[in-house]
Amino acid sequence: MHALCRAVSPAIADCELSFIGREAIDAALAQAQHLDYISALTRLGVSVTELPAEPDLPDSVFVEDTVLLFDELAVLTRPGAESRRAEVDAIAPAVQAVRKQVERISAPSTIDGGDVLRIGKRVFVGLSQRSNQSAIDQLADILKPFGYSVTAVPMQDCLHLKSAVTALSDDTLLINPDWVDAAYFKEYQQIRVDEHEPHAANVVRIDTSILMPLSFPKTQAIVEAAGYAVTAVDVSELQKAEGAVTCCSVLFTQWAI
Numbered sequence: 439m440h441a442l443c444r445a446v447s448p449a450i451a452d453c454e455l456s457f458i459g460r461e462a463i464d465a466a467l468a469q470a471q472h473l474d475y476i477s478a479l480t481r482l483g484v485s486v487t488e489l490p491a492e493p494d495l496p497d498s499v500f501v502e503d504t505v506l507l508f509d510e511l512a513v514l515t516r517p518g519a520e521s522r523r524a525e526v527d528a529i530a531p532a533v534q535a536v537r538k539q540v541e542r543i544s545a546p547s548t549i550d551g552g553d554v555l556r557i558g559k560r561v562f563v564g565l566s567q568r569s570n571q572s573a574i575d576q577l578a579d580i581l582k583p584f585g586y587s588v589t590a591v592p593m594q595d596c597l598h599l600k601s602a603v604t605a606l607s608d609d610t611l612l613i614n615p616d617w618v619d620a621a622y623f624k625e626y627q628q629i630r631v632d633e634h635e636p637h638a639a640n641v642v643r644i645d646t647s648i649l650m651p652l653s654f655p656k657t658q659a660i661v662e663a664a665g666y667a668v669t670a671v672d673v674s675e676l677q678k679a680e681g682a683v684t685c686c687s688v689l690f691t692q693w694a695i
């Protein structure tokens with residue numbers, strides 16, 4: 439497995455925030471935690487390409503929001519936050535190096551990669567403050583020839599769909615049903631986050647291993663009890679920027695198709 443990551447911007451303290459309050463962010467600590475995150479990915483067998491920091495783009499460490507990478511093609515997004523739009527051009531050359539076909543969501547539609555949950559050929563997209571129906575319609579048109587079905591999912595009280603639900607395996611999800619209606623995912627087994635850890639549903643799946651933030655020990659225990667090997671990383675400074683673990687990488691399995 440491969441990943442694209444981008445080093446933390448020294449301007450991360452100027453990040454966008456939507457559902458959490460602003461706290462001081464230690465950029466140097468965020469950078470150190472990001473390196474630990476990359477080390478954890480590497481230990482789990484991921485080959486990481488680390489792109490350089492973008493001093494003028496505070497949220498650019500959150501590469502997930504800028505591109506959707508499918509086996510057959512890539513789709514560059516148009517992020518919902520105006521301040522993040524230039525991140526897409528910044529990542530485009532790295533995307534063109536890994537996919538021959540690169541499509542792009544066009545204005546005025548907006549979509550953030552954090553709203554896009556792909557499980558096999560199913561693609562669920564959150565109708566969030568960042569992603570709208572017209573972008574979902576564009577994505578469905580782009581993906582249709584490749585056999586993907588795209589479903590829009592209403593959600594509330596959190597930034598992205600993947601704040602509320604991610605996949606632990608092809609048939610099991612980790613979910614906070616307060617933020618998204620679990621009925622949209624009724625064909626999957628569902629494990630709920632601990633009620634005291636509402637932000638814990640955002641995890642990265644690497645084969646049978648799960649990478650998640652260190653700050654959700656109760657949910658970590660639930661996931662481990664379900665049989666998953668969990669690696670926990672301290673991403674506290676990135677969490678203050680309303681990020682977690684999926685947002686810091688774009689994962690893909692094959693190079694240059």
Ligand code: CIR
Pocket residue numbers: 453454455456497500502503519522551552553597598679680681682684685
């Ligand atoms: C933002 O509000 O856009 C950033 N501060 C956080 C983005 C996190 N992205 C993600 O979880 N996919």
